[in-house]
Amino acid sequence: MLKAHPAFGEKWVQARIADDPSILGLGDLILRDQERRQPRAGRLDLLLQDRDSSRRYEVELQLGATDENHIIRTIEYWDIERRRYPQYEHCAVIVAEDITSRFWNVLALFNGTVPLIAIKMQAVKVGTDILLLFTTVLNELKRGLIDEDEDAAAAPADRAYWENEQGSRETVAMADDILKICHQFQPDLQLKYNKFYIGIAENDRVNNFIYMKPRKKGSLILGIRLPLSTDVETLIKDNDLDAMGYDPGDCGGTYRIRLTKGDIETKEELLRVLLDWAHDNRS
Structure with a gap:
């Protein structure tokens, strides 16, 4: 020692x-x-x-x-x-x-x-x-998101809230684009609008393997829930994604990435791989 x-x-x-x-x-x-x-x-x-x-x-x-x-x-x-x-x-x-x-x-x-x-x-x-x-x-005790417990109704939201209050029609449409990528490996996913983020439901049950936060001016924050991994870090870095850091205390660990419309269009295959990994990890 x-x-x-x-x-x-x-x-x-x-x-x-x-x-x-x-x-x-x-x-x-x-x-x-x-x-x-x-x-x-x-x-x-x-x-x-x-x-x-x-x-x-x-x-x-x-x-x-x-x-x-x-x-x-x-x-x-x-x-x-x-x-x-x-x-x-x-x-x-x-x-x-x-x-x-x-x-x-x-x-x-x-x-x-x-x-x-x-x-x-x-x-x-x-x-x-x-x-x-x-x-x-x-590790720090992981605390669930608000829509993962019995208090889900305490912070409801809808698409109009995100289009008018937090983001814009253009950036909320980017969440639709992310959902379309997810449908390539799981067609039963839907967007779930909450006050603090847009999550994911699968067959009407919460499955927040990702979350999204559309912003006012042309970008969307994507959280991908995966364990810390050199392979994932390398993929993000080598493909010039705008990484915002890794939060180890967020429901088992979350990579945060800032995306533009162009990122979603040009890096669709990479995003599909990362989203599919996260979905499999949470299933």
Whole structure:
């Protein structure tokens, strides 16, 4: 373990994550602060933020095995930050070399009331180099979308709402184009209009393997629910899609892409592949 290593300690680990926060496996993150002073509560090791959203991660590092002090500190820092900056969505993250069975139960108990992620860190020596491997062993409890529970009627909408309030006739028509692509592999899908997004129903049952948010000026945000994958990342990058980042906390993980009418027309085959994968993954 690094805890006993004379040269590679917690400050070294902190610096490696600060240099490249993506190594944690939580998506495309940027460093907002390091050793962030907390009122009457010490210092937060790392404050990270999703590059394309208001989601922030309060990260506490621990070499060796988890203990009660670090768990309490992790939750305390998360609570301080969410109270000071309520305009952001906050998630507590504890990173440790060993998450023991005793504290696994404690962490699982907090999860559900506190958005909490536990990551196991392993140090691997390759030649003279030390490589860090991070594995999420406890993920944030996934919360369903509003139309996936009994409160679906609380936020109904229709096509006119999206054409007049959130998007336009042209951008809502882009949702029709996406649906036509989906019909190539599943003809029983329909659009389902909600206040915050346009989802998908299959045989009159919700199946939001994708969601869409038409905008006013010529674009549509497409969310594709797939696990984080190098293959998917490569497809998106190599085909010059306007990627808006990956949200690991959104119903199992979601790729967000900004599309224009031209993108849908010229990249139809690529979109069909991605949408089909997402549909199979949710089925």
